[in-house]
Amino acid sequence: MSFPEILPSSAARAELPKALKRFRAEGASAEPLVFGSHRRAEGVVIPFDLYWQLLPAIEELEIAQIVRERSEAGEPSPLSEIAESIGLDPDNYR
Incomplete structure (x- = not known):
């Protein structure tokens, strides 16, 4: 082509x-x-038919971009630490 x-x-x-x-x-x-x-x-x-066929690949690319951005942001924090940092006790939500 x-x-x-x-x-x-x-x-x-x-x-x-x-x-x-x-x-x-x-x-x-x-x-x-x-x-x-x-x-x-x-x-x-x-054509819409082509777009529909490409949509799963487009979504995978979008997800990959989000993963890259989050990976570059640094080490992840456990949810319990985030909850505690804003004054929540994770044990109250079990």
């Missing part, structure tokens, strides 16, 4: 009805509509 043409936003807006027709006809394999400023890709419109 070759990289699709990058359209300016105004051209992408005009191309959208054609893209939707293509999505209906070709489903997940239809070429996406890529747009941006100065021929730099900034956004993409893809």
Whole structure:
């Protein structure tokens, strides 16, 4: 698959009805509509069927990002320590 043409936003807006027709006809394999400023890709419109197939991978990437951020934040604290630090006794909640 070759990289699709990058359209300016105004051209992408005009191309959208054609893209939707293509999505209906070709489903997940239809070429996406890529747009941006100065021929730099900034956004993409893809068939919903393709999005639905990609959703589990997108969610995994989001979870991985959260894990990375939390790992970089330092050592985790046990919930009991956090509770005690705000004046709660964890034994009261068992």
